Amino acid sequence: MRKDRYGENVGSVTVEPKRNSIEVGRRFCIEVTYTAGAVGVKTGGVLRFKLPGLVLKNDPLGPVSCSNPDVEWQSSNHLPMVNGKPCFEFSTIDYLFVSLHKGALLAGDTLTVRYGTSAVSNISAPTWACEWPVEVAVDVDGSRSAPGSGFQLVPDPPLLTFTHGRPLRMEAFAPSYGSVGAPFRLVTRVMDRYGNIVEDFTGMVSLQARRGGNLIDLGEHTFEPGHRGVMTVELPGFDEPGIYRIAVRSESLGIQARSNPMKISPSGEMGLYWGDMHCHSRMSADSSAINERIRRPAEDYVYARDRAALDFCMVTDHVEDQCEADWEETRSAARDANEPGRFAAFSAFEATFSPLRRDGDKNVYFREDNEAFIQEGDTSELYENLKGRNSPVMVIPHLHNQTNWERHDPALERVVEIYSHWGCGLSSESEPPIIPGTPRAEESYVNHALDRGARLGFIASADHSFGHPGDDFWWPLSNHNGGLAAVYAEQLSRCGLWKALWARRCYATTRARILLAFFVSGHHMGAEFNDHDGSRDMTVNVYGTAGIEAVDVIKNGRIWKRFPGDGQLDLELYCHDDLAERGTDYYYVHILQVDGEQAWSSPVWVGCEDDHAESVVSPQ
Numbered sequence: 001m002r003k004d005r006y007g008e009n010v011g012s013v014t015v016e017p018k019r020n021s022i023e024v025g026r027r028f029c030i031e032v033t034y035t036a037g038a039v040g041v042k043t044g045g046v047l048r049f050k051l052p053g054l055v056l057k058n059d060p061l062g063p064v065s066c067s068n069p070d071v072e073w074q075s076s077n078h079l080p081m082v083n084g085k086p087c088f089e090f091s092t093i094d095y096l097f098v099s100l101h102k103g104a105l106l107a108g109d110t111l112t113v114r115y116g117t118s119a120v121s122n123i124s125a126p127t128w129a130c131e132w133p134v135e136v137a138v139d140v141d142g143s144r145s146a147p148g149s150g151f152q153l154v155p156d157p158p159l160l161t162f163t164h165g166r167p168l169r170m171e172a173f174a175p176s177y178g179s180v181g182a183p184f185r186l187v188t189r190v191m192d193r194y195g196n197i198v199e200d201f202t203g204m205v206s207l208q209a210r211r212g213g214n215l216i217d218l219g220e221h222t223f224e225p226g227h228r229g230v231m232t233v234e235l236p237g238f239d240e241p242g243i244y245r246i247a248v249r250s251e252s253l254g255i256q257a258r259s260n261p262m263k264i265s266p267s268g269e270m271g272l273y274w275g276d277m278h279c280h281s282r283m284s285a286d287s288s289a290i291n292e293r294i295r296r297p298a299e300d301y302v303y304a305r306d307r308a309a310l311d312f313c314m315v316t317d318h319v320e321d322q323c324e325a326d327w328e329e330t331r332s333a334a335r336d337a338n339e340p341g342r343f344a345a346f347s348a349f350e351a352t353f354s355p356l357r358r359d360g361d362k363n364v365y366f367r368e369d370n371e372a373f374i375q376e377g378d379t380s381e382l383y384e385n386l387k388g389r390n391s392p393v394m395v396i397p398h399l400h401n402q403t404n405w406e407r408h409d410p411a412l413e414r415v416v417e418i419y420s421h422w423g424c425g426l427s428s429e430s431e432p433p434i435i436p437g438t439p440r441a442e443e444s445y446v447n448h449a450l451d452r453g454a455r456l457g458f459i460a461s462a463d464h465s466f467g468h469p470g471d472d473f474w475w476p477l478s479n480h481n482g483g484l485a486a487v488y489a490e491q492l493s494r495c496g497l498w499k500a501l502w503a504r505r506c507y508a509t510t511r512a513r514i515l516l517a518f519f520v521s522g523h524h525m526g527a528e529f530n531d532h533d534g535s536r537d538m539t540v541n542v543y544g545t546a547g548i549e550a551v552d553v554i555k556n557g558r559i560w561k562r563f564p565g566d567g568q569l570d571l572e573l574y575c576h577d578d579l580a581e582r583g584t585d586y587y588y589v590h591i592l593q594v595d596g597e598q599a600w601s602s603p604v605w606v607g608c609e610d611d612h613a614e615s616v617v618s619p620q
Contacts (some may be wrong), residue, residue, distance in 0.1 A: 002376075004319060007152025010138045011037035013040035014158060021161045022125045024194055029419025033112045034136050034154070035265040041105040044142030046080060047620065048151055049096040050135040051115050052126055052160055064098055067110040071103035075113075080142075099142075127194040128466065128474040129164040131293045133157040159293075165192035167201050170257035172248045176486075176515050178264050181237040187309035188248050189230045190223065195473035197229040197307065205250045207233070211242045218246065230307050230546050238264050243515075243543050243570060260513035261543035269450040270488050270505075273497070274513055275312035276304060276469040277485050278350070278363055278398060278417060278461035283317040283326050287466060288572070292587040295467030297330050301337035301345055308470030310484075311492055312344040313337075315469075316363045319349035319373050331369040349373055350398075356382055360403030360444075363417070367498050379407045387411060392498060398463065399425030399434060402444035408454050415501055416445055418600060419460035419483040419508050421472050426600070432480050447557040450586055450603065457526045457602035458588070459485035460511075472511075481511045486599075488524065503527075504602045512597035515543040518589045520604040525588070528605035534580065536606055538587065540573040546595040554588050556581055567594055583607060 016031045034047060041047065065077050075098045080354040094118035096113060105111065126132065137151035144150030173187045191203040202225055207218035216238070223231050240245060241264050247255040263269075278289050282294040295303065303315035311395050317330060327349075334345040347363045351374075356362070359379040368391040374382060386393045397403050398417040401426075423428035427447045434440065442448060449456060460483025462472035472482025500506065504526025507516055518525045519539045540551060540563075548565030551573060555561075563573055577587075584607035591599040 003288065004137060004148040004151055004153045005146065006155045007138065007146070009038040010140070010152050011035050011136075011154050012156070013136045013154050015134050015160070018158075019160060021163045024125055024127050024129050024162050024165055024192065024196060026125050028125055030115050030134075031112055032115060032134055032136070032158075033110050036105040036107055036109045036111075037154075038107050039140055040107055040109075041100060041138060041416060042141045043100050043102060043104050045100050045104070046139040046142055046151075047111060048079075048100040048136075048137040048139070049098070049113050051096065051113075052132045052162070054133070063114055063530060065112050065114070066105075068103060068105060071105060071109070071111075072101045073111075074099050074101055079234050125162050125377075126474070127196075129162055129192075129194075129196040130291060130396060132160045132162060133292055134160060134516065148270070164196040164198050165194065167191065167198040167250075167253055168193045168255065170205075170250065170255055171240065172246060172257045172259035173437070173513065174244075174246055174259040174262040174295055176262060176274070176513065177269055178237065179268045180239065180241055180264055180266050183237050184235055184262075186248075187230065188233070188247055188257070189307075189309075190250075190253075191229075195471060199228040200225070201229050203250060203252045205231075205248050207235075208247045208249075209238070209244050210247060211238070211240065211244050215551055223444055228569060230309075240264070241258070241266050245338045245569075258545070260526050260545050261515045263515060263543065270490055271492060273311035273344075273487050273489055273492055275310050275344075275350075275485050275487070276308075276315075276461050276465065276482070277312075277314045277365075277396065277459060278463050279304075279313065279465040279469040279482075280317055280350075280463075281315055283322055283330070284350075285318065285321045290466065295334035298336065300467055300469055301333060301343075302464075303467065304469035305337070305343045305405045306466070308613055310343075310470045312487075312497055313469045314346045314348040314351040314363075316348045319351055319364075320353040320375050322349070322373065322375075323463075327373050331371075335369040338494060340491070342492065344492055344494055344618065346494065346498075347371065351382060352401075353377075357401060358404070359407045360401050361398050363396045363398055365394045365396065367494055379404075383407075383409050383412055394501065396459065398461075399446070400463065402440050403449075405443065405449040405452065405454065408449060410455065413454075414504060415457040415458065415459055415506060415602075416449070417461055417463075417508075418458045418597075420463035421480045421482045421511060422463060423478070423480060424598075435478055451557055453584075455504070455528060455603075455605060457501070458505050458508045458600050459483075459487075459501075459506050460508035460600075461485060483508055483510050484513070486513070486516070507599060507601045509599040510592065510597050512545040512595075512599070514545055514591060514597065514599040515541075516589065516591060516599050516601055517541040518601040518604070520587055520606060523604055525602040525604055528584075528607065530607050531580075534578050536577040536587075538570070538575045538577070540575075540589050542571045542573075542599075544569050544591070544593050546593045546597065549592045549594045552590040552592075554590060556585055560587070563592075565592075580606075 052147040209216040246259040337345040395412040423434040462482025486507040489496040547567035551563040587602040588603040
């Protein structure tokens with residue numbers, strides 16, 4: 001990871017042809033020209049071109065040309081060695097390095113990279129609608145002596161604007177729970193093929209609610225220019241209890257969407273709230289390396305609340321990339337975004353520094369906004385520091401790197417992020433598997449932690465999102481979307497969510513807002529209890545966003561019972577188990593839909609009378 005700095009007298013950059021906008025996913029050609037500044041570039045120096053795109057290629061991007069005929073160079077996607085040692089750069093960027101082997105660039109000399117030179121080799125624009133700085137950085141003498149990565153950025157990089165495509169699909173989000181007669185909000189979004197919001201869409205859509213075989217007309221509503229592709233409609237409550245889904249149709253586009261299921265009850269039940277607990281802003285060096293125009297924390301929260309229709313969000317920038325001013329900005333952004341009853345946010349960071357990272361990446365969450373951060377140490381030192389705080393703190397491991405469950409501390413770790421765009425880390429058989437696909441020890445998976453007695457609830461999140469919490473379609477190393485966390489809480493507030501997460505009343509999805517309830521002998525997911533009569537009655541209620549393919553009840557890490565879904569949208573199931581296999585058995589539920597979306601409930605632990613459960617009192 002890196003944080004570069006702009007240099008002085010290191011030159012300038014231009015792009016031809018000058019383009020006002022390029023549609024996402026389209027092919028295009030550009031020439032990027034670097035003009036050497038007063039300091040020039042000496043023999044052995046290196047130029048680094050960052051071009052629009054995210055997938056690192058293993059072949060040279062060339063061709064390269066230079067105005068000075070005395071200069072010889074070599075171009076490669078791999079950074080040259082310094083003093084015989086390979087040098088690290090964040091590996092998900094399209095970097096082209098041009099090394100001067102002979103001659104030097106004098107002030108005013110130019111070096112041009114032709115990016116896409118024919119109909120065959122044209123470069124496809126990113127699929128993410130954004131402004132993209134065409135960045136050139138200079139290692140003037142090849143010593144890598146500049147602060148940050150050793151390169152100095154050329155000031156005032158030209159910008160390419162990549163715009164959304166045409167509207168091809170819609171999404172609609174309703175509250176998962178509601179009361180009879182209570183009004184609610186429906187959020188509808190119009191999107192292109194890649195998941196970008198089509199901000200200039202205007203037009204009429206019709207709404208119709210379905211409950212069983214009954215249809216309820218909810219009228220026509222208009223996307224106005226001020227909506228910027230996301231419309232919120234206040235709707236009257238429903239008169240009858242049941243499961244509702246709302247169909248949204250655009251006659252002009254010929255497309256329609258169906259909302260997530262909404263359960264209406266005679267009286268208020270515990271709410272179910274949706275959020276992204278692990279996302280990054282421009283403060284994380286991997287984000288700024290990809291595009292320095294990514295949103296900052298406060299902007300992340302606005303997107304999460306107003307554009308992605310989330311109930312809560314936590315920006316977890318890498319703490320080692322932050323200074324005190326950054327951390328203060330992070331805490332202020334969370335404090336200002338927090339609005340009880342509408343939106344919740346915690347101050348948080350991701351700890352990925354060494355030597356702690358040998359035990360796996362950790363996300364750290366604070367219930368208050370006055371906590372100091374820590375940027376060094378091993379896992380024990382971090383945990384001792386956190387447990388010495390005066391206000392509540394929680395750690396949620398995430399599974400990109402292998403997790404050492406020998407370090408599990410129940411006083412801090414109540415929940416684990418089992419899914420993100422990296423894949424699912426429950427077991428080595430999980431689908432999709434954890435990527436990038438390098439071999440992982442069996443002991444690093446979550447089922448191993450559960451088998452050795454850890455009591456961990458499940459959530460999912462994006463891990464990245466590039467300033468788009470709740471939306472994570474653009475990650476170049478994976479075909480997976482980021483996930484979402486679903487939390488059953490008594491109220492949408494910091495205290496309400498904290499209490500629910502500590503009680504593990506939460507579950508993970510691959511982003512679909514599947515409505516899932518799982519009870520064992522009346523105990524909610526996340527509970528632990530002793531069964532006095534040996535009877536374990538399980539209820540599983542699933543209301544899908546698409547047809548359900550299968551419902552698996554997992555007992556002690558293996559599929560204990562499978563129910564076929566047969567493509568039904570709603571399943572209400574019951575099963576019974578009276579066989580204790582160990583001192584404490586654990587159960588959780590896995591849902592697979594026909595569209596590939598998944599959900600995993602948090603486990604329930606059922607122990608014998610003398611079993612000593614791993615139970616920690618929640619800090620107040």
